[in-house]
Amino acid sequence: MIDVMLLVLFMIGLGGILVCVGVFLIPIGGAPAAMSTATGVATGCEMITMGAGVTGLFLAAAFYTKSLMFVIITAGVSSALMLAITMLFTNLIVIFGKGVPPAFATKERDPITGDPIKPYVTPGTVGHGVPTAPYLGGVLGSFLAGAGGALAFTAMYRFSSGATLAEFVGVLPQPAPQVAAMALSVITAVGLYLINANIAAYSIRGVIESWLDPKFSKLPRVIAACFSASILFGVLILLVSIGGVG
């Protein structure tokens, strides 16, 4: 029992780290982006991380019997697809609804495509829309965030439904899903998103331009904070779930 609990705790901590790195990679523009004053997705850090992350939970729940690695990667791709579609529609609205091209003012040229990008920024703003470099960062970030949430979700589900240590990483031989364990796992995953996205949001002060931003260098210290908070959260949620295991 103790070895399984320690494994679950480690997985929740690892999930927290993945969510934290994901938040740093997603281009978040916050309220200024909704006025086309800043580059990125036009909503808050916790909001878009949670929105993208929970998309992955759906497939993680549907493929609950498959091997752990497959579930995590599939859920991560789901989250990446959600954010890729959202950022594409952000650009569609910025381009056709406001008449401005995607651009940012941090660098002269887009580091991935090499296109000159600064001349396309409206004077008085720091950018608008989601250009290619932050777009790719966002896809990777949402993949990591989705994978982190799915890791915590699957670990908690397998623990609550009484899986053995061998069944944790492999295929789960379960004929029908346990809906109550699903509920607890959803709470775990959503809690993990909120906690880690909030800690990351404080350190990026609400706005970040993916890996191009100077604030990205703060990542190692924030990872340590997120890991500690996730472990504490994991201990609490494990204590809650013990009642349902027996």
Add this chain to the structure above:
Amino acid sequence: MEFLTAAIVLGVFAFIVSLGAIIGWFEDLESDTGSQSNPNSQVQLAPQMGVRHRIYNKAISGEPISNGLWGATAGTVFTVLWYSFQVHPLIALAVASSFTTLVHISLAVSSHLGRTASVNIFKQPLYLDVVTSHLPLIASHGFIVSTALVALAYIFYNVFFSLEGLLGYPMPIPFLSFLLGIMAGAVGSSTGDIHYGAERQFQHFPFGEGVPSKNFGQITTKAEVGWRTSIDVTYFCAKYGGPMAGFCYALILLVDNLRLLIGNFTVILLSLITGLIILAALIGFNRYLEVWARKKFGPYA
């Protein structure tokens, strides 16, 4: 597999996507009517910049959280009525959504009154006719969102157990509607709201420019005729921002359920490969759009 089962699966799949479009569309228009989410910062700032307005100013919370609340409330009431009291799902759905609308309206009123009271020091009056004329619009849009959220959650839950996992997800209905609400809020907040925040809210500034920080708070207060209210905003955003948020949400559900179907009907690994191919196509299309827009609009002189 029988032809009938395949036909039912495809029909349900189409219904899921169309419900998704309705959720995204109406969720965004509801937030535009109440100036919720990010554009709310400008409505709140306007009186401090000396701009008095007749815009409805409510920000119950971030959009994903408030829509998650509508989903969870309606889903819980629905589950209690349907599962415990054996009420017919359609009646349970109507009762649950009506109850949620009452919660929604009480929060919308208190949030508007509180926010207007906080800017009263900058001489922003509280217009009672704005409250009474906007509430039916907020309530009707909110009702449609919560009905569609719970209907979608019910379909996902029921289909999973009746079609042996071919489609749908094995989560409790309140949790499904909560997660679907969070997704809807995240999509509406980051796509449709830009049309309101960047374009409609600053319509007296030139089209084709981002809003510089110095113009913050200088929102458009005059409508085509008379003073602008949030009903004019909804009328405008229903032409582009709202439908685009709906399409976005529907596309997300389409891709996610398509991968689930492909995984269940063929080899499971194929769902992952399909996802990666669609991801590559999206990245390519975004790049094309970016290059097209820069070429079309040109740099700022």
